[in-house]
Amino acid sequence: MRISAAGPAFFPVFAALHRECFARSWDEAAFAGLFDTPGTFGLIAVADDSAPVGLCLYRVVADQAEILTIGVLPQARGTGAGRALIAEAAADAAVRGAARLFLEVSVNNAAARRLYAATGFIPIGLRKNYYKEQVDGAMIPVDAEILAKNLG
Ligand SMILES: CC(C)(COP(=O)(O)OP(=O)(O)OC[C@H]1O[C@@H](n2cnc3c(N)ncnc32)[C@H](O)[C@@H]1OP(=O)(O)O)[C@@H](O)C(=O)NCCC(=O)NCCS
Numbered sequence: 739m740r741i742s743a744a745g746p747a748f749f750p751v752f753a754a755l756h757r758e759c760f761a762r763s764w765d766e767a768a769f770a771g772l773f774d775t776p777g778t779f780g781l782i783a784v785a786d787d788s789a790p791v792g793l794c795l796y797r798v799v800a801d802q803a804e805i806l807t808i809g810v811l812p813q814a815r816g817t818g819a820g821r822a823l824i825a826e827a828a829a830d831a832a833v834r835g836a837a838r839l840f841l842e843v844s845v846n847n848a849a850a851r852r853l854y855a856a857t858g859f860i861p862i863g864l865r866k867n868y869y870k871e872q873v874d875g876a877m878i879p880v881d882a883e884i885l886a887k888n889l890g
Pocket of ligand 1: 848
């Protein structure tokens, strides 16, 4: 598995991966919209057979960076792709001048919270009722935890 930088030519790949990873997924137009903002970068994780298995988008503004999305195909999870995507995003954001990397995660997303704890993120706050998630057929408000990791 390797991690590669991925730009606008990969919008269809980003959209296909995102669809497999998230219940509410982003289409190609959504990725194009994100890349309209300067300082937005993409990564894909590529398996040994050259198939894309994960994506990560992040944005660097002055000395702060943010993970916009990260996902790994269900069949490729648990093999270190998420950890490798975070490591590359953090390293590249630091090279581009970021001192801190932020992200938001649903308090219900145990796998992602474990990944972030394992890669050095610390909880710094809570956004109440930030997401809406389907639970037993009903959409309910769910808090987002804000995490930060010092770079460099
Ligand atoms: C969260 C996600 C990106 C993790 O990707 P992954 O490639 O499976 O993660 P890794 O294999 O690199 O695991 C890294 C660490 O995360 C933790 N972890 C990952 N998945 C886990 C799970 N299902 N249960 C418990 N811990 C888990 C482990 O601590 C692991 O460390 P270890 O390798 O020392 O055991 C993946 O589950 C995913 O795409 N989920 C759906 C999309 C999503 O929720 N994205 C995050 C939105 S904020």
